[in-house]
Amino acid sequence: MRYMTSASCLIPLALLAGCTLTPAEKARMEQRAQTERADLDKALRGLTPEASTQCISQYRTQQVKSYGPTIVYTVSPRLKYVSQTAGGCDGVGGAGNNIFVTRTTTGQLCSGDIAQTVDRTSGFFTGSCSFGPFVPYRKAQ
Numbered sequence: 001m002r003y004m005t006s007a008s009c010l011i012p013l014a015l016l017a018g019c020t021l022t023p024a025e026k027a028r029m030e031q032r033a034q035t036e037r038a039d040l041d042k043a044l045r046g047l048t049p050e051a052s053t054q055c056i057s058q059y060r061t062q063q064v065k066s067y068g069p070t071i072v073y074t075v076s077p078r079l080k081y082v083s084q085t086a087g088g089c090d091g092v093g094g095a096g097n098n099i100f101v102t103r104t105t106t107g108q109l110c111s112g113d114i115a116q117t118v119d120r121t122s123g124f125f126t127g128s129c130s131f132g133p134f135v136p137y138r139k140a141q
Contacts (some may be wrong), residue, residue, distance in 0.1 A: 023117040033068060040067035047080060047137035050080070055080050055110040056134045064100055065093030073109075089117050089129035098126055109134075 005071045021029070043065070056073060063074040069087040074080050091098040098117040102109060109115075109131060 012056040036068040036070075040070055040072070043067070043072055044080065044082070044137050046137055047078075049082075050136045050138060052133035052135045053081075054133060055108040057107060058102065058104065058109050059107055063093060066090055066096065066098075069129070071115075071129075073134070080137045081134040082137060083111075083134050084132040085129035087129060088117055090127065092117055097121060101125075 050098055056071075060075045061073045062076065065072050065074070066089050068090065069085045071083045071085060071089060071092070072080050073083075089098075089100070090096070093099055097120050098118050101116045101118050102113065104113065110134045111131055114128055114130050117129075118124065119126050
């Protein structure tokens with residue numbers, strides 16, 4: 001009985017220890033986050049943010065790309081919509097191999113809607129995220 005109690009305490013500790021990141025993993029994650037922030041800044045360079053909106057038309061979108069937890073919908077070089085998520089939709093667009101799958105009956109994507117990511121090659125679901133408000137970024141006239 002005493003052995004069982006000790007073992008039951010050690011198992012959660014062992015599992016917790018397996019979830020901690022090594023310094024090298026932390027450094028890679030921080031480097032990736034810095035790269036994503038720099039890429040996002042470059043994608044939005046020359047554009048000015050406006051007041052957020054709850055929904056956007058998905059039919060006008062030419063490109064979708066994720067920068068970590070940030071999703072950018074490009075309508076044109078002069079207009080992009082940015083939505084913050086809690087994460088889970090990484091690797092969409094660009095060098096990523098994931099594509100977005102959204103379900104809507106209105107032709108609009110709205111804050112709170114859930115998107116799933118699918119591996120382009122295998123067709124397996126790889127993640128999901130919920131959109132926040134959409135902030136339009138426009139090129140000044």
